Amino acid sequence: MGAMAAMSKLFAWAFRRRQPNLRDYERAILEAVEAALPSDTGSRLRSQREEVNLVQRHSQDKEVNLYRMRGGKVAPPVEFRFSNDAEELLLARVRLESLENAAEVIADVWLVRGVLFSITFDRPPKSVSMESHRVKSCELFTDPNSKYVVERDAASPAGDRHSSRLAVLKALGEVKDVRAPVDATDLELFLRRYPQCVPEDYVSLLGEADGFVFAGWRCLGTQIRRVVTEDRNITVLAEHPTQGLLCSVDAEALKKVYFYDFEDDEFALVGHDFMQALFAVSRGESKRRARHGVRS
Amino acid sequence: MVHSHTESEYEMAAAMTSDKFRYTGVGEFRDGKGDSGGFTPDGETGLAYSGFADTVVTTFASETTFHTTTAVPTRTFSYPMGSMTYTMPGWSSWSKSRWATASEATYDAQAIAWRRYSPTESSSGSYSEEGEDATERFTWLWQHSYTGPAGHLFEQNFGGTTTTTHTSATTGAPPTDPAVLAAMNAIANQSVGESAAGGHGPVYSTTGQGVGGSGGDGGDGVVAAKDLNLAEFFAQAATEPTWQSAGQSASKFAGQIAGQFARQIVGQSAGEGGSSVSDEPSDLPARHPDSAMPESWLDVLDALKDRAKTAYDHPDQLPALTDAALAELTAMDDPENPGTPIVQTCAMTEGGEGGGTGGGGSANYQAWFQSDAYRVWYVQLLRSQTAAYGGAGPNGAAPAARDWVDQVDGFFAGWADTMTFGVSTWIRGRIYRDIATRNHQGAMFHVGQGVGMAHSIAIGGAAGWSSAGLRGPGREFSHWFPARMGGARSLWNGNYVPRAVHALSDPYRYRFMPRAWKASNPMPSVVSQQWTRIPYAYKGVAGGGLYGGASVIRSSLWGPWQP
Numbered sequence: 001m002g003a004m005a006a007m008s009k010l011f012a013w014a015f016r017r018r019q020p021n022l023r024d025y026e027r028a029i030l031e032a033v034e035a036a037l038p039s040d041t042g043s044r045l046r047s048q049r050e051e052v053n054l055v056q057r058h059s060q061d062k063e064v065n066l067y068r069m070r071g072g073k074v075a076p077p078v079e080f081r082f083s084n085d086a087e088e089l090l091l092a093r094v095r096l097e098s099l100e101n102a103a104e105v106i107a108d109v110w111l112v113r114g115v116l117f118s119i120t121f122d123r124p125p126k127s128v129s130m131e132s133h134r135v136k137s138c139e140l141f142t143d144p145n146s147k148y149v150v151e152r153d154a155a156s157p158a159g160d161r162h163s164s165r166l167a168v169l170k171a172l173g174e175v176k177d178v179r180a181p182v183d184a185t186d187l188e189l190f191l192r193r194y195p196q197c198v199p200e201d202y203v204s205l206l207g208e209a210d211g212f213v214f215a216g217w218r219c220l221g222t223q224i225r226r227v228v229t230e231d232r233n234i235t236v237l238a239e240h241p242t243q244g245l246l247c248s249v250d251a252e253a254l255k256k257v258y259f260y261d262f263e264d265d266e267f268a269l270v271g272h273d274f275m276q277a278l279f280a281v282s283r284g285e286s287k288r289r290a291r292h293g294v295r296s
Numbered sequence: 297m298v299h300s301h302t303e304s305e306y307e308m309a310a311a312m313t314s315d316k317f318r319y320t321g322v323g324e325f326r327d328g329k330g331d332s333g334g335f336t337p338d339g340e341t342g343l344a345y346s347g348f349a350d351t352v353v354t355t356f357a358s359e360t361t362f363h364t365t366t367a368v369p370t371r372t373f374s375y376p377m378g379s380m381t382y383t384m385p386g387w388s389s390w391s392k393s394r395w396a397t398a399s400e401a402t403y404d405a406q407a408i409a410w411r412r413y414s415p416t417e418s419s420s421g422s423y424s425e426e427g428e429d430a431t432e433r434f435t436w437l438w439q440h441s442y443t444g445p446a447g448h449l450f451e452q453n454f455g456g457t458t459t460t461t462h463t464s465a466t467t468g469a470p471p472t473d474p475a476v477l478a479a480m481n482a483i484a485n486q487s488v489g490e491s492a493a494g495g496h497g498p499v500y501s502t503t504g505q506g507v508g509g510s511g512g513d514g515g516d517g518v519v520a521a522k523d524l525n526l527a528e529f530f531a532q533a534a535t536e537p538t539w540q541s542a543g544q545s546a547s548k549f550a551g552q553i554a555g556q557f558a559r560q561i562v563g564q565s566a567g568e569g570g571s572s573v574s575d576e577p578s579d580l581p582a583r584h585p586d587s588a589m590p591e592s593w594l595d596v597l598d599a600l601k602d603r604a605k606t607a608y609d610h611p612d613q614l615p616a617l618t619d620a621a622l623a624e625l626t627a628m629d630d631p632e633n634p635g636t637p638i639v640q641t642c643a644m645t646e647g648g649e650g651g652g653t654g655g656g657g658s659a660n661y662q663a664w665f666q667s668d669a670y671r672v673w674y675v676q677l678l679r680s681q682t683a684a685y686g687g688a689g690p691n692g693a694a695p696a697a698r699d700w701v702d703q704v705d706g707f708f709a710g711w712a713d714t715m716t717f718g719v720s721t722w723i724r725g726r727i728y729r730d731i732a733t734r735n736h737q738g739a740m741f742h743v744g745q746g747v748g749m750a751h752s753i754a755i756g757g758a759a760g761w762s763s764a765g766l767r768g769p770g771r772e773f774s775h776w777f778p779a780r781m782g783g784a785r786s787l788w789n790g791n792y793v794p795r796a797v798h799a800l801s802d803p804y805r806y807r808f809m810p811r812a813w814k815a816s817n818p819m820p821s822v823v824s825q826q827w828t829r830i831p832y833a834y835k836g837v838a839g840g841g842l843y844g845g846a847s848v849i850r851s852s853l854w855g856p857w858q859p
Contacts, residue, residue: 056819058803067818074816087812112815227807236808242769245808263772264779265804 022055025096025130026064026119029107032135033092041145044080048116051077060124062228066117081114082144088112088223090193093139099132108226111144120228122250141193165201165275166208173282178212182222190222197235198224198248199255202274215282216240219274234260237274246270246277596624609701706735710744714752714847721851745851749844756840760832765792774798774805776829791832801828 022030030049034042054067068077089111096105105128110118169175182190187206211221217238225236233250237257245260257277259270271277603617629635709732712720724732735741764787765771774797775790777783783790799805799813800820809817819825 054818058819059807063807065814065818067815069818074818076815088810110811112812115815117815118811225808225810229804229807242767242772260808262798262805262808263775264785266779 022049022052022064022066023125023130025105025125025133026055028133028135029094029096029109029119030116032094032138033109033140036092036138036140037144041082041143044082045116045144047080048077051080052116059228060230061126062121062124062230062233064119064121066119076113076115078115082111083114084111084142084144084146085114086111088225089144090141090226091116091144092141093193095136095138096130096133097136098128098130099134100129103128104136105130114144120226122228122233124230141189164208165205166212168275169212169214169278172279173215176213177218179210179221181208182206182210186222194224194226194235196255197226197250198237199257199272199274202237202248205274214278216243217246217278217282219278238278240281243281246274246281596628599624702735703740705732706738706740707744707747709735710741710746711748711751712744713741713851714745714748714844717843717847718851745848749841749848752844752847753837753840756836756838756843757833758836760834760836760839761787763836764790764832767792770794772798772805774802774829776831778802778804787833788831790829793828797828801825 027049030045034045034049036042037045049066051068052066054069056065056067057063058065068075090108091111092109094107094109096107097103098105105125106122108120109116110120112118166175166178187203190206191203205219206221209219209221211223212219217240219238220236227234227236227247234247235250236245236247238246244262247258247260248255249258254272256269257271257274258267259277259281260267270280599621603621606613606617709721709724713736721736725736767773771792772795773785773790774793775783775785777789779785793801796813796817799809800817802825803819806814806819820828
């Protein structure tokens with residue numbers, strides 16, 4: 001029986017996409033968010049959760065993605081979709097404590113186009129015994145039913161007026177697709193969501209433009225992308241369609257900016273602030289540094 | 297008239313029957329007992345038709361006693377030299393076969409022997425060397441006439457593999473089988489040759505009387521037989537079972553053309569153009585080298601012979617040679633009507649001359665010459681002519697050279713067989729038939745298959761390597777063994793693929809994709825990921841090997857596809 005079970009497990013591992021069920025602590029996190037939301041909104045989120053029939057976990061279960069599949073294809077439960085249909089929206093942050101060792105795990109709950117999609121953890125849940133747990137807190141960042149409006153798509157009317165950094169970039173090369181700067185409210189919300197995730201000059205740059213394209217590199221502005229890997233949590237600040245990413249790593253006292261080569265899966269330090277790193281990669285230094293072994 | 301064999305013929309017969317002829321049927325060959333039996337090709341594929349009768353007493357090397365029945369039906373045939381009526385007391389049959397006789401060196405398998413069993417006539421036989429010295433081909437020419445009661449058997453042996461028998465319902469019923477009719481026409485062609493050769497006694501008569509040979513020495517018969525090749529092959533095409541529908545037309549026009557030959561010959565030599573050969577058979581002159589045939593016709597025949605040799609040496613030129621020969625044959629002038637193709641004359645005059653052939657005229661002629669059957673027939677003709685050079689005659693390729701060519705041909709045939717999954721073998725057989733299919737076996741064919749398999753693998757690998765691609769917009773290098781595990785960035789260890797493909801096969805790349813993209817693209821199974829990551833170069837090698845291996849296995853298990 002043991003061998004059969006092992007074979008069955010191996011077969012499932014090889015041929016199935018992943019398990020269909022949420023684990024207890026994952027469900028607890030979502031239930032906490034549902035409870036924190038207004039009743040109708042929470043109920044809609046629960047409906048979305050109940051539609052999930054495929055759960056994929058990556059990076060030692062730090063990233064949990066939820067799907068509803070129909071006929072082998074992804075079929076999001078649009079009937080329960082929230083009004084805020086932003087492509088990526090951090091809905092809530094839940095702190096979960098292990099009752100066995102009091103260790104804490106922080107989980108972010110993400111929506112994609114108004115539908116519950118992902119839970120990301122700041123550390124592998126397996127590293128903390130989560131058999132018994134309790135929710136310490138649940139912080140909501142947004143109302144998922146608020147209409148998502150991109151108000152800063154218009155180009156900055158007076159980029160030079162605001163910006164010493166943008167002016168420097170424009171002096172060095174073409175700067176395109178400049179989005180209007182972030183206002184104080186949005187900036188405060190951004191910093192609340194992502195404390196200490198980004199270099200200081202990047203935050204300052206948000207006050208000049210909420211994203212732009214320089215030398216092929218797209219600065220993401222407030223639309224930074226949070227990526228969890230097995231051994232670190234990363235904030236993607238800028239990306240290039242063929243070269244790689246510029247990112248910072250959480251939990252570093254002194255922020256550094258790294259170039260990530262997704263072909264060779266290698267990190268290379270390219271600067272201690274965002275501007276320095278952007279100059280470096282725009283001159284092609286990222287590859288050279290990577291080749292010369294300047295690693296994180 | 298009765299022909300008495302000469303001593304030399306007895307001797308020859310004794311030598312030949314010892315071990316060179318395979319003799320089937322009831323009775324023996326020489327002792328005069330039992331049926332005449334049927335001759336089957338000796339180790340060769342071919343056609344053999346033979347007649348049986350209950351009471352016939354005949355031998356090859358002795359005088360023949362004939363029995364005449366009371367029922368003597370009359371049958372009119374359209375012969376090349378004109379219509380002819382002859383009687384059939386009892387029954388009649390004919391045969392045609394290919395065989396190897398006394399010596400492999402001197403008797404070519406392609407030599408064609410005609411044996412006619414016609415009623416009321418004496419037996420005659422001759423053993424004649426056929427063709428020019430250069431070919432060293434021999435044709436067994438002889439005629440036997442039998443009479444017999446009703447109920448005789450008519451047996452057809454096809455290449456020794458298929459035997460069908462027919463029992464005539466009434467005494468003397470004329471043959472109705474189209475193949476038989478076609479062959480009878482061909483027999484008439486032969487009678488022209490026999491007569492032209494000086495013959496060995498009577499060969500045919502509309503009245504039951506022998507037409508009378510002059511008892512020549514047989515040397516002229518060599519020439520006659522050679523000149524008859526065209527008609528023989530017409531008839532051969534007509535009797536091919538698979539060409540049955542076209543065969544009747546084939547035999548008809550064969551007879552007409554051959555008849556026109558005869559008319560020309562008779563007319564020019566005896567001043568009686570268009571008269572029946574049966575009327576003046578002894579006046580027929582020898583046709584080659586001092587033939588009365590028009591020079592242009594002789595040229596065409598010579599050109600045909602040259603083409604046959606060329607086709608043997610260069611089988612790849614066979615289609616072009618066939619086209620050229622077809623054009624020349626079709627363009628042969630009617631000497632009586634300069635500027636008019638002889639085949640057209642034949643078609644136009646057919647209705648008035650062939651009582652048994654019916655009309656149709658130009659339309660039939662056009663249909664025949666535009667049909668595939670005509671081309672097939674001519675290919676067959678050239679092939680047969682070509683094969684005649686396979687016997688290492690003075691004008692043919694030497695055996696060693698032929699072997700060498702066959703070896704090379706076999707090698708490339710095997711190579712192509714693997715590369716095309718047998719399609720090329722099928723096409724070769726379809727176009728060149730025996731010339732090609734004889735090389736679809738043997739060591740060199742298998743060596744070629746092996747090399748073909750190696751090339752298949754190499755081509756598959758090269759194709760995989762090529763499709764693995766280069767860096768380009770939107771393409772990333774996807775490692776099979778990751779860089780963090782020491783995997784190099786080489787096409788032996790990955791492919792340049794679109795970003796999405798990379799992400800869906802590499803969890804490390806997947807992590808960095810936008811969350812919205814992930815929401816639409818769940819990660820495939822581990823097996824799928826690994827399959828995608830395998831370098832295309834290896835997939836190509838495996839694919840090429842599977843293809844080549846399957847091709848070789850298919851060929852080994854089921855053999856070449858038959859046309």
